Amino acid sequence: MGGIWVVGGIAPDGALARISTEVATLARSLAGAAGTEATGVVVAADPAPAAEELARYLPRVLAVADSDADPGVHAWAVIAAERIAGLVEADADGGPNLLLMGADPDGRDVAGTLAGLLGWGVLANATGAAWDDGPRIEMSVFGGKLLTTSGFTGPKGIGTVRQTVVTAEPAATAGAVEQVAAAGERRLPAVRVVERVAEAGAAAPIEEAKIIVAGGRGVGGPDGFRLVEELAGALGGAVGASRAAVDSGWIPYAQQIGQTGKIVKPQLYLALGISGAIQHKVGMQTAGTIVAVNRDPDAPIAEFADLVVVGDLFAVAPAILAELRSRSG
Amino acid sequence: MLRLVVLVKPVPDPASAAERLLPDGRLDRSAAPAVINGNDEYALEAALKLVEAHGGEIAIVTMAAPVGTETMRKALAMGATRGVLVSDDALAGSDTLSTTRVLAAALRDLEYDLVLAGADTSDAGAGVVHAGIAALLGLPYCSYAARIEPDEASRTVRVRRLSPTGYDLLEAPMPALVVCTQALGEPRYPSLKGIMAARTKEVVTRSLADLGFADGSVGGAVSTTALLDTRPPAARAATRVVREAPDEAARQVVDFLAERRLI
Numbered sequence: 001m002g003g004i005w006v007v008g009g010i011a012p013d014g015a016l017a018r019i020s021t022e023v024a025t026l027a028r029s030l031a032g033a034a035g036t037e038a039t040g041v042v043v044a045a046d047p048a049p050a051a052e053e054l055a056r057y058l059p060r061v062l063a064v065a066d067s068d069a070d071p072g073v074h075a076w077a078v079i080a081a082e083r084i085a086g087l088v089e090a091d092a093d094g095g096p097n098l099l100l101m102g103a104d105p106d107g108r109d110v111a112g113t114l115a116g117l118l119g120w121g122v123l124a125n126a127t128g129a130a131w132d133d134g135p136r137i138e139m140s141v142f143g144g145k146l147l148t149t150s151g152f153t154g155p156k157g158i159g160t161v162r163q164t165v166v167t168a169e170p171a172a173t174a175g176a177v178e179q180v181a182a183a184g185e186r187r188l189p190a191v192r193v194v195e196r197v198a199e200a201g202a203a204a205p206i207e208e209a210k211i212i213v214a215g216g217r218g219v220g221g222p223d224g225f226r227l228v229e230e231l232a233g234a235l236g237g238a239v240g241a242s243r244a245a246v247d248s249g250w251i252p253y254a255q256q257i258g259q260t261g262k263i264v265k266p267q268l269y270l271a272l273g274i275s276g277a278i279q280h281k282v283g284m285q286t287a288g289t290i291v292a293v294n295r296d297p298d299a300p301i302a303e304f305a306d307l308v309v310v311g312d313l314f315a316v317a318p319a320i321l322a323e324l325r326s327r328s329g
Numbered sequence: 330m331l332r333l334v335v336l337v338k339p340v341p342d343p344a345s346a347a348e349r350l351l352p353d354g355r356l357d358r359s360a361a362p363a364v365i366n367g368n369d370e371y372a373l374e375a376a377l378k379l380v381e382a383h384g385g386e387i388a389i390v391t392m393a394a395p396v397g398t399e400t401m402r403k404a405l406a407m408g409a410t411r412g413v414l415v416s417d418d419a420l421a422g423s424d425t426l427s428t429t430r431v432l433a434a435a436l437r438d439l440e441y442d443l444v445l446a447g448a449d450t451s452d453a454g455a456g457v458v459h460a461g462i463a464a465l466l467g468l469p470y471c472s473y474a475a476r477i478e479p480d481e482a483s484r485t486v487r488v489r490r491l492s493p494t495g496y497d498l499l500e501a502p503m504p505a506l507v508v509c510t511q512a513l514g515e516p517r518y519p520s521l522k523g524i525m526a527a528r529t530k531e532v533v534t535r536s537l538a539d540l541g542f543a544d545g546s547v548g549g550a551v552s553t554t555a556l557l558d559t560r561p562p563a564a565r566a567a568t569r570v571v572r573e574a575p576d577e578a579a580r581q582v583v584d585f586l587a588e589r590r591l592i
Contacts, residue, residue: 012494075490075499077460078470103456105473105491108449112460113470115426116433121553122425124455136557141453142348149558157553160457189469191501194487199495211591235592243511253475253512254491259343259451260367260511268591278346279367289589290565291582302568307585309571309578319579324592327583 007101019102021168024057033131045070077109090183211237218273258283276301331385339400354556368447372509405527406519422549429461469501475512
């Protein structure tokens, strides 16, 4: 078959994961440059909704129904990966030359499982991709100090793509969805989901936010985060945090940005009381604009922010709120 | 009694900001001091708490150059029982596929109820090796754990897997592979007693031949990926520093956001 396959991720509600629309947009441009075809693959108990959405971006989408691949019943990624490996092995041409998916938790799980099953190499967390006699994957390493371009030594490989690397754009004409029968037997154990728990106050996913207001140690406590939330609300943004704030229990781990948290690339990153140590910088340094409020003019964040207000965030943040309100009123 | 294995990778200390590549594109491991990869420390801490609650032992498995034993000593000082170092000159420059195959082979020689691994590493950071190991060994795979609750009577483990809106409660038979996150809790510091005890704990070294690999079947020579080019990222523009009183500073911030069409 050759070409590029895009693995469609499944959101908790059964719809297509948003990151897959970005990966599909990237795959379409790579396929154009390579003179090949980009094809979507969706594995789910009911693949129709996600497959139809993915077909807005790609000329052809393969929909594989597997009743076990319901994220409310089983951990989805391993089942999806086995089904995709089955399609690759059943294909007369050995499947695509490049398998692309998001670098979100499900995408990483699918990529790793596929690598084990197919014996293909992985280039992970792409921050860009081009085609020059094969895929050229750009990655950011060492906390963003270095950009690398890598390729595969053989004809086939797997890539995972970070969030917001490209802006999702539907194709001019929608593609066709083909129902494809699952090939072969699944052999890996399916892990049962006993319960799905939504935690109170779970905020909008910060990876998708265009504006993030984040708080760190300087915010001082859970009450200080009210101020962060208020400013985020006024700017129409999401709330993020440094590890220090998460470790102190002021805000859930889901909101943590940095080395052991999430990597974000919003248009605006407003940091309140965050020193900007390397572990945090890794997670947000590619933001379009970085504004920081910090008492310490020598904080590391002052070296890479676009604008730094040296001052007390408890005085400056309310003043920014008031200024925003007076202009919008 | 739980038999646990924790996968531990030595990485250049990210806090040193001294990481660099050699001219051939491999990581220069002499450029920065090696530390236990951050997410692996969470896995080790989770393992230590499980052994405190259930009894048992922890083997750490590391694939690294011989100098990797130094990092393993810290894991042993934190409380791990023993170590297995897979080390072989042919492994320099290994890709994720070779790493996956070698660690899977090392695990085949061990008996365990759970394998714990960190969500990703701070050097290469692909975050795909653990899923590949589970696929090669046919282990139930529970990723992005915020809580791990084994039940020895039923030989099952329950894992809270972080989801975008909360968590999914997974249940799998043991043995299983669990991917660990920071949500499991802060790693402890080694005690003086732990450091003393670590000196005499057993660390066995296995070569590729010991694990049954034929020459040239894994390692840098058969890497599936190749580094083609490196460059520094585009420098950010100079920082504008605002030191005015809050009201004036706020006005300047909002003007700045308006100029950039962010509000």
